[in-house]
Structures are given as C-alpha cells and as structure tokens.
Amino acid sequence: MMQIYADNAATTKMSKAAIDAMLPYLDTIYGNPSSLHSIGQEANEALSKARERIAKLLGCEAGEITFTSGGSEADNQAIVSAARIGEKRGRKHIISTAFEHHAVLHTLNKLEKEGFTVTLLDVHSNGMVTAEQVEKAIRQDTCLVTIMYANNEIGSVQPIKEIGEICKQHGIIFHTDAVQAAGHLHINVNEQNIAMLSLSAHKFHGPKGVGVLYARKGIALTNLIEGGAQEHGKRSGTENIPAIMGMAAAFEEACANIDSNSEKLIRMRDRLIEGLSEIPHSVLNGDRYSRLPSNVHFCFEGIEGESLLLLLNDKGICASSGSACTSGSLDPSHVLLAIGRPHEIAHGSLRLTLSEENTDEEVAYIIESVKGVVEYLRSISPIWNDMCSGRKSFV
Numbered sequence: 001m002m003q004i005y006a007d008n009a010a011t012t013k014m015s016k017a018a019i020d021a022m023l024p025y026l027d028t029i030y031g032n033p034s035s036l037h038s039i040g041q042e043a044n045e046a047l048s049k050a051r052e053r054i055a056k057l058l059g060c061e062a063g064e065i066t067f068t069s070g071g072s073e074a075d076n077q078a079i080v081s082a083a084r085i086g087e088k089r090g091r092k093h094i095i096s097t098a099f100e101h102h103a104v105l106h107t108l109n110k111l112e113k114e115g116f117t118v119t120l121l122d123v124h125s126n127g128m129v130t131a132e133q134v135e136k137a138i139r140q141d142t143c144l145v146t147i148m149y150a151n152n153e154i155g156s157v158q159p160i161k162e163i164g165e166i167c168k169q170h171g172i173i174f175h176t177d178a179v180q181a182a183g184h185l186h187i188n189v190n191e192q193n194i195a196m197l198s199l200s201a202h203k204f205h206g207p208k209g210v211g212v213l214y215a216r217k218g219i220a221l222t223n224l225i226e227g228g229a230q231e232h233g234k235r236s237g238t239e240n241i242p243a244i245m246g247m248a249a250a251f252e253e254a255c256a257n258i259d260s261n262s263e264k265l266i267r268m269r270d271r272l273i274e275g276l277s278e279i280p281h282s283v284l285n286g287d288r289y290s291r292l293p294s295n296v297h298f299c300f301e302g303i304e305g306e307s308l309l310l311l312l313n314d315k316g317i318c319a320s321s322g323s324a325c326t327s328g329s330l331d332p333s334h335v336l337l338a339i340g341r342p343h344e345i346a347h348g349s350l351r352l353t354l355s356e357e358n359t360d361e362e363v364a365y366i367i368e369s370v371k372g373v374v375e376y377l378r379s380i381s382p383i384w385n386d387m388c389s390g391r392k393s394f395v
C-alpha cells in the first residue's frame with residue numbers, strides 16, 4: 001500500500017545531509033568539547049563552526065546563539081529571561097496571542113502565578129494578529145511581546161517585521177517562536193527587528209531534541225539548567241554535538257532551497273485546498289495567502305477528526321487533526337477556538353502538512369481519499385443526519 005507522510009508540522013524525516021553530518025561525531029569525533037585533548041578539541045572546533053554557520057543563516061553573530069534541547073526549551077528560556085529582565089525594571093506585563101504553542105502559553109501561565117500580567121491578543125478569524133493590535137496593547141510596564149512567526153496548526157504567517165518594529169520603537173523585547181518558519185521562510189533577525197527567536201531542528205529535516213535560542217547581544221539569559229557552564233554559562237550540560245552538526249547541515253540545506261521548495265509546495269498546497277474546498281460544508285482555517293507553503297487545514301461539519309484520521313491512516317495517509325501535542329485529548333484545539341470556530345465544527349479538523357518530497361500523484365490520492373472518507377463518515381453520523389433533515393442547523 002502507498003504510504004504518504006503529510007504530517008511535517010509534527011516532525012520531519014531527517015535529510016541525508018543531516019544524517020551524514022552526524023555520523024562522524026557519533027563514531028570518531030566523539031570527544032567532549034570541554035576536554036583539552038585532541039578528540040575533545042576537534043569536537044569543540046566543530047561546535048564553534050556550527051554556531052557560526054547557524055548565525056550566518058539567521059543574520060546574527062555566533063555569540064548570540066545558544067543551543068538548546070529544542071523549540072520548547074528555547075521558548076521557555078526566552079520568555080523567562082525577558083521576564084526577569086523586565087522584573088528588575090519594575091515591568092511585569094507581557095503581550096502574546098491566544099494561539100501560541102503550549103511551550104509559550106504554559107510558560108506565561110507560570111509567570112502569571114508569580115504576579116506577571118499577560119495580555120493575549122485576539123486572533124482574527126483568518127488566523128492573523130496585526131502590529132496595530134500589539135501597539136494598542138502596549139503599557140508603561142510591558143517588558144516582552146512574544147508572538148509566533150507561523151502557526152503550527154493553521155499555518156498563518158504573522159507580520160513579524162512590523163510587530164518587531166513597534167517593539168523596537170517602544171524599547172520592548174520581541175521574541176518570536178519561529179519553529180514552523182525556520183528553514184521554510186526567509187529569516188533575518190536584524191531586518192525583521194527580532195530580539196529573540198526559537199527554532200527546532202526536527203521541523204526542517206534535522207534531528208529531534210536540538211534547537212536554538214537566538215538572543216540579541218545585551219539580553220541576559222536566565223539559566224533553566226544549572227551545571228557545568230556550557231553555552232556561555234547559560235545552558236549547562238555536555239553539548240549534543242552530533243545533533244548540533246545534523247541541525248547545522250539540515251538548516252543550511254533547507255535555507256539554500258527555500259525558494260524552490262516553496263514554489264513546489266505552494267503548487268501542491270493550492271491543489272489540495274482547491275480539491276478539499278469542493279467538499280460541502282468545509283472551511284479552510286488560516287489565512288488563504290499569508291500561510292506556510294506546506295500547510296492545509298480544514299474543518300468538516302458533522303464528523304469527528306479522530307475517526308477521519310484513523311480511516312485516512314487505513315488508506316496509508318499520515319495526517320493530523322491539528323497539534324500533535326493535543327491529540328489524545330477530547331478538548332477542541334485552542335487554536336481553532338482562538339479563531340472563533342465553534343466547538344461543533346472544531347472537532348472535525350484535518351491538518352495536512354507537506355514536504356518537498358511529496359508528489360502531485362500523492363496530492364491527487366489525498367484529495368480523493370479525504371472526499372471519500374468524509375462522505376462515508378457523514379453517512380453514518382447522526383449529527384450530520386439531523387443537519388440534513390433540518391432538525392439541527394449547519395454552523
């Protein structure tokens with residue numbers, strides 16, 4: 001049976017370049033970069049080079065890069081650090097949005113319990129927030145604005161540069177969770193007025209368990225992990241050299257191919273959107289144009305997302321109902337609720353996230369399969385039956 005992977009927002013397959021870049025550091029150059037002997041020093045040199053290579057791709061300096069265990073840790077450390085800086089100056093107000101990743105939202109919840117005030121901006125029904133909304137929410141005591149670059153569920157891409165500009169004018173730290181954007185959209189932290197940024201290797205064909213926190217020079221980081229003072233003393237623990245090497249290689253490859261990959265992805269994405277829009281009582285989530293080239297996200301009335309996923313899996317299609325982190329819970333996605341989708345329709349969600357390895361043939365098969373499965377599920381759905389007979393109204 002055909003096996004189609006369309007869940008690249010959850011994680012990606014490692015690229016050959018990334019695997020090849022890791023192997024020597026598992027096998028021969030396995031030293032601890034803090035050791036003074038040659039095997040250690042060789043690893044240390046590779047670490048410095050990797051830091052420079054990644055800095056170059058973000059448009060920053062090597063000293064502004066801290067390696068972390070992934071996007072979640074980078075988000076946590078960015079937000080806690082900015083909060084501690086604000087606190088020292090008597091500023092304990094933070095601006096964010098209702099549709100951030102839980103790594104951001106749960107860190108903000110923790111700070112609220114400590115006495116910080118958090119304003120979560122309303123997200124428009126197209127999955128966007130505006131720089132004007134950010135400006136209106138700014139107070140005398142605002143210390144941090146944290147807004148994601150691209151949403152991991154519905155794929156909407158935010159006006160990061162404009163938001164950064166507002167923050168710069170007001171002297172407020174701007175952090176962006178760029179985990180879905182890195183390697184897929186162009187990033188330049190200076191041009192885009194970004195003071196802090198998180199990324200994660202496994203979302204761009206690198207290994208899992210490694211990421212980056214960029215923090216502009218002068219922003220003091222707060223340690224989340226104490227120990228041997230690695231990473232300029234800001235993130236202890238022996239560096240995960242193989243993973244860092246894999247991340248550097250994957251990031252270079254992804255950034256070099258952004259334009260050609262995007263072109264291919266947008267063509268496949270738009271075909272999928274067109275095809276699935278033909279399903280009656282379906283709605284596309286996220287902005288039609290300001291969206292990740294890889295992301296397709298629909299809600300279908302009258303069905304359960306879980307059943308849809310299981311039946312698609314039987315047809316060899318790996319998809320998601322939204323965030324990998326909330327699957328298994330019966331609550332509808334906080335992202336869909338944030339954009340104003342009612343509970344009834346938020347349950348029937350489907351996220352298809354492509355990679356450049358997908359093909360037109362697979363796209364055609366996905367469209368045909370989703371159409372068939374939605375039709376079947378509706379044929380056995382009491383709610384759908386009630387809607388069709390007028391006992392219950394369509395959303």
Ligand SMILES: *Cc1c(COP(=O)(O)O)cnc(C)c1O
Binds near residue numbers: 009071073177178180
């Ligand atoms: C995947 C993801 C994260 C978490 O990254 P990990 O490396 O898995 O910890 C954070 N934010 C967004 C937007 C993501 O998509």
